[in-house]
Amino acid sequence: MIKILELFGGIGAPRKALVNLGIDHKVIDYVEINEKAVRAYNALYDNRHQAQSVEGWNLKPDILVHGSPCQDFSRSGKRLGGNDEDKTRSSLMWETLRIIKNMGDWKPRYVIWENVTGVLDKDMIHSFNKYLIRMNELGYTSSYEVLNATEFGIPQKRERVFTISILGSKAFDFSKLERRPMRHIDEFLEPDVNDPQYMINVPSMLNRIEEFNPSARKKYRTLGVIGDSCWTITERQDRCPNAGIIRLPDKPQYRYLTERECWRLMGFSDDDFNAVLNEYPTKPGKRNATLYRLAGNSIVVDVLEAIFKALQQEEFIEQPPYMVFGDKGQLQLNY
Ligand SMILES: C[S@@+](CC[C@H](N)C(=O)[O-])C[C@H]1O[C@@H](n2cnc3c(N)ncnc32)[C@H](O)[C@@H]1O
Numbered sequence: 001m002i003k004i005l006e007l008f009g010g011i012g013a014p015r016k017a018l019v020n021l022g023i024d025h026k027v028i029d030y031v032e033i034n035e036k037a038v039r040a041y042n043a044l045y046d047n048r049h050q051a052q053s054v055e056g057w058n059l060k061p062d063i064l065v066h067g068s069p070c071q072d073f074s075r076s077g078k079r080l081g082g083n084d085e086d087k088t089r090s091s092l093m094w095e096t097l098r099i100i101k102n103m104g105d106w107k108p109r110y111v112i113w114e115n116v117t118g119v120l121d122k123d124m125i126h127s128f129n130k131y132l133i134r135m136n137e138l139g140y141t142s143s144y145e146v147l148n149a150t151e152f153g154i155p156q157k158r159e160r161v162f163t164i165s166i167l168g169s170k171a172f173d174f175s176k177l178e179r180r181p182m183r184h185i186d187e188f189l190e191p192d193v194n195d196p197q198y199m200i201n202v203p204s205m206l207n208r209i210e211e212f213n214p215s216a217r218k219k220y221r222t223l224g225v226i227g228d229s230c231w232t233i234t235e236r237q238d239r240c241p242n243a244g245i246i247r248l249p250d251k252p253q254y255r256y257l258t259e260r261e262c263w264r265l266m267g268f269s270d271d272d273f274n275a276v277l278n279e280y281p282t283k284p285g286k287r288n289a290t291l292y293r294l295a296g297n298s299i300v301v302d303v304l305e306a307i308f309k310a311l312q313q314e315e316f317i318e319q320p321p322y323m324v325f326g327d328k329g330q331l332q333l334n335y
Pocket residue numbers: 007008009010011012013014031032033034037052053054055066067068069070092294297298299
């Protein structure tokens with residue numbers, strides 16, 4: 001049985017991936033500060049967790065997964081960064097390292113860190129490199145790759161950096177991940193969505209649609225009309241940028257993705273969605289901000305499934321015990 005620790009656990013995408021794969025596992029703890037996320041998690045997995053902060057926390061899992069807060073690395077945020085001393089929300093990733101350090105001689109075999117690609121940008125990369133160096137000091141060999149959910153069957157252009165650290169000198173081989181053809185978004189959309197709360201009628205949004213307002217691009221950041229896939233699902237759909245909008249057939253009318261569609265596009269099933277909807281019922285005629293936010297903050301389950309499958313096969317690369325800086329100033333493993 002695999003023991004897993006979910007830090008910054010949200011709605012537990014790693015656990016969902018293990019359930020879907022039928023891997024015998026035990027979540028030895030789940031740490032999440034947001035009460036709404038905790039209630040959603042409890043509804044999904046029939047648990048009784050309470051909200052708690054990741055700070056100053058200790059246990060012994062085989063796999064530790066931390067999708068630490070990304071706002072301050074994100075290109076759409078204020079770019080406050082994740083320096084340890086600055087105590088931004090994104091600097092909480094250093095708590096994970098402190099937790100591992102406090103474990104003493106015993107350490108998780110694998111540590112998986114997911115974050116936004118903004119962390120690789122010139123002004124943020126020092127934090128990313130420091131993370132790799134600090135993991136190396138703790139005895140891990142780390143490799144990373146930007147993975148797009150579209151490569152794993154999901155019609156959502158969602159690029160995230162996955163860093164996988166393995167205790168010892170072997171490196172995770174990203175080429176071993178099982179890629180799958182992208183499914184068409186039509187498989188994920190609800191039929192005949194006509195409810196008024198999803199319709200886009202406000203000029204501030206309509207004017208950002210280029211086929212509605214031909215001069216949109218000159219003035220605004222535009223909203224994309226969804227074709228065969230959507231863009232990254234964020235916390236809110238009634239904002240620009242969002243995951244894209246749907247043009248209704250035979251009508252000059254556009255709509256937002258529904259909450260259920262967003263959950264499907266993150267790899268969660270309708271049963272999962274219904275369990276959380278039951279906790280947070282939608283008010284008639286309103287969009288459900290909690291359900292959108294929980295989906296937008298999560299990790300695409302299908303990507304995690306591919307990672308866990310590859311970890312199970314343990315086809316790692318034997319690695320010399322040192323790392324070098326690559327052309328872009330990023331730390332790269334020296335194959
Ligand atoms: C990017 S989300 C990760 C979501 C998660 N991986 C999932 O599958 O849904 C980051 C999460 O960290 C949580 N968080 C922020 N500060 C925290 C803290 N001090 N302790 C624990 N969780 C925290 C947020 O509430 C948010 O749910």
